[in-house]
Every structure is written in C-alpha cells, then in structure tokens.
Amino acid sequence: MAPDTTGGPTGPTAGAGRGPGEGSGGRVAAQAAEITLDPAAVTALREELGTVARQTVAAIMEEVPAYDAPFQGRMGRVIERAVQVSLESFVELAAEGGPPGRARPVGVGVTAARELGQVEARQGRPVDALLAAYRVGARVSWRELSRSAVAAGVDAATLGRFAELVFTYIDELSAASVAGHNAESASAERERQVHVHRLTRGLLGAEPEATLRREAEEARWTPPRTLTALLVPRDRLPTTLGLLDPRTLTLTEDLPDADGAPPPATHAVALVPETGGPARSRLLQLLEGRDAIAGPARPWHRVVESYARAVRALPHGQVDADAVLPQVLLAADPAARADLRQAALAPFAELPEATADRLAETLRAWLLLQGRRELVAEELHVHPQTVRYRMSQVRELVGDRLSDPDEVLAMILALA
Known part of the structure; x- marks a missing residue:
C-alpha cells in the first residue's frame, strides 16, 4: 500500500521480494496470528487481490497529486505489485491460522518503509504526501477486501480483527517512513550547510566566478544580482x-x-x-x-x-x-599618507611644533573653506585678523604652491 519512486532495491519492491517472512513488526504479526479464515473465504479474497491492488493505486494517483505523475507506466505497476504482495501475506497468515502468541512478520516491511521515506526526502517531497498515500491505500484496500469478506460469510468479529490488522500495519509503515524521511532530511541539510559555508568562504576569498557558481549549485543557493556585506x-x-x-x-x-x-x-x-x-x-x-x-x-x-x-x-x-x-580612501595606505604629509608640509618642518601645528590647522581650514576668511575664523574660533596674519606666514613658507592645483590637492590630502 506504499508508493515508491524508484522501483529499485530500496523501494517497497525490496520488501515485497522478501515476502511475508521478512516484513512488518511485532504488533502486526501478533494480530495476524489471531485471525483464521475458512478456505472458501481465503479463495474469495485471493481472487480479488489483483483488482484491489489496481484500485488502490488508482485512488492514490487521484487523491494524492504528488504521485499522479510518478505512478504512470512502469512505476504504477511496481507499486501495484507491492500492494498485492502485502495483501497476499495477510490472507496467507489468516489461512494458516495459529496460536495467538505466534509472531510472524507480514507484508512490505518497516525497513522498506524507512528506505521509502529516505527516497521521498531525496526527491524533495514532504513526508505528508507519503502518509496521505498510506491512508488512501489502507482505506481503499480495506473497503474492497471487506466487501469480498462479507460476501464470503466472514463473521463480524473476524472482520473487525482484519480491519485492525490493516490499520496497525499502516501505522507501522507510516512511523518507519517518517523516521527515514527525517533522518535523510537532517543528513541532507547538514551536507547543504557544509556547501553553504564553503560558498561563503569562497565569496570572501575572491574565488573565480565559475567556481562560485558550482559551489552555489551544490549549496542549492540561487545567486542574486547583488550582495551587500554587513559587519555585525x-x-x-x-x-x-x-x-x-x-x-x-x-x-x-x-x-x-x-x-x-x-x-x-x-x-x-x-x-x-x-x-x-x-x-x-x-x-x-x-x-x-x-x-x-x-x-x-x-x-x-x-x-x-x-x-x-x-x-x-x-x-x-x-x-x-x-x-x-574619503576617510576610507585616506586610511587605505597609511605609509603612503605619512609620506605625502611629510612631503607636502616640509616647509613647516623647521618651525617650533606648536607654531607648525597652528599654521597647518589654519591652512587646512583655509583650503577646505576656499579662502573665505570669516568662515575660517569662525571654524578656528579666532579673529579674522588672526587668520590674515597666519596665512601671510603660510604664504611665506609655501610660496606660489597655493596657486598650483596639484600642490593644493596634495596639501588637502596631507592635512585631511
């Protein structure tokens, strides 16, 4: 009753191939051992198993859209066979009868169901689709089998135990598939995070674009047009x-x-x-x-x-x-800036340190404020006449450099 997306040895056909001796867990086996059907009922049910399996697959395709396309063609026949094998194992055990304590596995097993959950995770399908398929399969299978069982004269008590068996079996398969899906999803996410980390380091390490694109694909990360780096x-x-x-x-x-x-x-x-x-x-x-x-x-x-x-x-x-x-640019090469400052302010080198600093400060304000004396005075908190006096000293030191645009640029950068 479980859908498969591979048809290979890890799908339900693997469990089906092992037969009823290597199938589901203890609860289902114990419940199956308590059911006994007479030969006429067994014969009637066997004749319906192929039809029931086909109807089950058709219902899953109709009610669970995720499996409509995958079950087309050969895959649908694989699943149909898996359903039929599971139903046959139920009927076989019921035909044999036996003491209540017997614990013989039945149907497509929990191992195959776990593997199926892993396959679904690798295919990128949520486990909900698989669980829905299980529920639909159980409902349709039980509906059709119960009709045949009633027609064959199976009593109500036996019919009730048979229903309990079917739905316990589905519960076990569902739990196994969820466990497999979760394990595979966690493993896949861990692997993806490794690729994400590698991609991030590659981006910050200026790796070639072709390399970064491969890493992005492995990380399942779609590159945007732009990225902005934040420091937080x-x-x-x-x-x-x-x-x-x-x-x-x-x-x-x-x-x-x-x-x-x-x-x-x-x-x-x-x-x-x-x-x-x-x-x-x-x-x-x-x-x-x-x-x-x-x-x-x-x-x-x-x-x-x-x-x-x-x-x-x-x-x-x-x-x-x-x-x-501007600050970033000036700080990009501290040694170059120091050399520029030394060269641009060389005329101030022979002055006392306090005087040199005062004149350099005045020159900086003068250059930045484009020689507007009143604004320079306001910036320095001095009288405009003081600005006039200091700038006359500066002109004596630097000469006609204040008329050379390149020299002015060098002094602005040196004083920034």
Missing part, C-alpha cells in the same frame, strides 16, 4: 538576521583579511541579497543602533569588494560605509 557584532547577529532576506549568507568565525586589512575580532559578516539602489536606505534603517556597518552593493560574485570596504570603514563608526569614503 556577533552577539547581535541572530536578531539582525531575523530582519534580513532568508537567503543571507553568514560567517561568524575566522573572517578572512580584507585586501590586507585585518577583520574585526568581535564581528561576524552577513552577505545580504538585493539591497542596492532604493533598497539600501531600508537596509540602513534596519541597522541603526546595531553597531553594524554596510559595505556597498556589488555583483554577487564580487561581494569581496563590499566586504573590504566595510572592514576599512568600521573604525569610523558609520552605518553606511559610503558615508566615509
């Missing part, structure tokens, strides 16, 4: 993930370096699909107050660029890494 404190990751796309990938331990920059020891990374463009503002709102930072959206196979940006922007304390691009 580990203790806030679970609640943050609850707000994000379920396809989000995460890595919590041993984060890789980001283009030479060491990752934070206190944060995990989340790779969030489709949060570029208008969706970015919504993402940034969700991250407010979570001490997280979002890199820019990038094509999914280049999300390592987003990760590197987020790592470099994290010290600046902004949720949006794009809001601190």
Whole structure:
C-alpha cells in the first residue's frame, strides 16, 4: 500500500521480494496470528487481490497529486505489485491460522518503509504526501477486501480483527517512513550547510566566478544580482538576521583579511541579497543602533569588494560605509599618507611644533573653506585678523604652491 519512486532495491519492491517472512513488526504479526479464515473465504479474497491492488493505486494517483505523475507506466505497476504482495501475506497468515502468541512478520516491511521515506526526502517531497498515500491505500484496500469478506460469510468479529490488522500495519509503515524521511532530511541539510559555508568562504576569498557558481549549485543557493556585506557584532547577529532576506549568507568565525586589512575580532559578516539602489536606505534603517556597518552593493560574485570596504570603514563608526569614503580612501595606505604629509608640509618642518601645528590647522581650514576668511575664523574660533596674519606666514613658507592645483590637492590630502 506504499508508493515508491524508484522501483529499485530500496523501494517497497525490496520488501515485497522478501515476502511475508521478512516484513512488518511485532504488533502486526501478533494480530495476524489471531485471525483464521475458512478456505472458501481465503479463495474469495485471493481472487480479488489483483483488482484491489489496481484500485488502490488508482485512488492514490487521484487523491494524492504528488504521485499522479510518478505512478504512470512502469512505476504504477511496481507499486501495484507491492500492494498485492502485502495483501497476499495477510490472507496467507489468516489461512494458516495459529496460536495467538505466534509472531510472524507480514507484508512490505518497516525497513522498506524507512528506505521509502529516505527516497521521498531525496526527491524533495514532504513526508505528508507519503502518509496521505498510506491512508488512501489502507482505506481503499480495506473497503474492497471487506466487501469480498462479507460476501464470503466472514463473521463480524473476524472482520473487525482484519480491519485492525490493516490499520496497525499502516501505522507501522507510516512511523518507519517518517523516521527515514527525517533522518535523510537532517543528513541532507547538514551536507547543504557544509556547501553553504564553503560558498561563503569562497565569496570572501575572491574565488573565480565559475567556481562560485558550482559551489552555489551544490549549496542549492540561487545567486542574486547583488550582495551587500554587513559587519555585525556577533552577539547581535541572530536578531539582525531575523530582519534580513532568508537567503543571507553568514560567517561568524575566522573572517578572512580584507585586501590586507585585518577583520574585526568581535564581528561576524552577513552577505545580504538585493539591497542596492532604493533598497539600501531600508537596509540602513534596519541597522541603526546595531553597531553594524554596510559595505556597498556589488555583483554577487564580487561581494569581496563590499566586504573590504566595510572592514576599512568600521573604525569610523558609520552605518553606511559610503558615508566615509574619503576617510576610507585616506586610511587605505597609511605609509603612503605619512609620506605625502611629510612631503607636502616640509616647509613647516623647521618651525617650533606648536607654531607648525597652528599654521597647518589654519591652512587646512583655509583650503577646505576656499579662502573665505570669516568662515575660517569662525571654524578656528579666532579673529579674522588672526587668520590674515597666519596665512601671510603660510604664504611665506609655501610660496606660489597655493596657486598650483596639484600642490593644493596634495596639501588637502596631507592635512585631511
């Protein structure tokens, strides 16, 4: 009475091939031993078994849509045979009779039912479909057999025990199939998570796109158009993930370096699909107050660029890494910045440190505020005449460099 999707040695036909001697569990065997049918009833039931098996398969196909297509053609005949073998084992035991204590297995067994649950999980079908098929099979089989049994004069007490046998048998098969399905699903999910972890590391390790696509397929993860890297404190990751796309990938331990920059020891990374463009503002709102930072959206196979940006922007304390691009850029090569500062501010080197700092501060404000003296004075909290005096000192030191755009750029970067 159980559907099969393989027709091979792990389906119900395996149990059917073993016959009634290697079938179901103890409860069913004990109940079967208590039933005794007279020869006329046995003959009548045997004549109906083929018809009952066909009707059972037809009812399952009609009432359980998941098995309509799989039971077409040869597979339907395989299942039909499995149903008939199970019914034959019931009738055979009832024909033999025996003491109530006898415990002889019957029908397609629990081992085959467990294997069938595993097959269904591998096919991606929920166990509910299989249990529904069992119920339909039991109902139709019992309905048709009971008609033949009544016509053959089987008494009500024997008929009742026969019904109990059929439904106990289905309960055992159902329990075995659920166990098999759960075990296979758990195993498959563990394997998938291994591939997901490998994919996430591959993305953050800048593996080639072809490699990443293979890993995504193995992980059963459909690549989005874009991914955005988030850095989130580990203790806030679970609640943050609850707000994000379920396809989000995460890595919590041993984060890789980001283009030479060491990752934070206190944060995990989340790779969030489709949060570029208008969706970015919504993402940034969700991250407010979570001490997280979002890199820019990038094509999914280049999300390592987003990760590197987020790592470099994290010290600046902004949720949006794009809001601190100048700071990130200037911090990208500290040694180069130090060399630039030394070269650009060389004229200040011979001054006392306090004087050099004061003039450098004034020059910075002057450059950033485009020489507007009143604004510079306000920024520095000094009198405009003080600004005039200091800038005259600066011009004596740097000469006509303030008229050279390249020199001005170098000084702005050095003083940033």
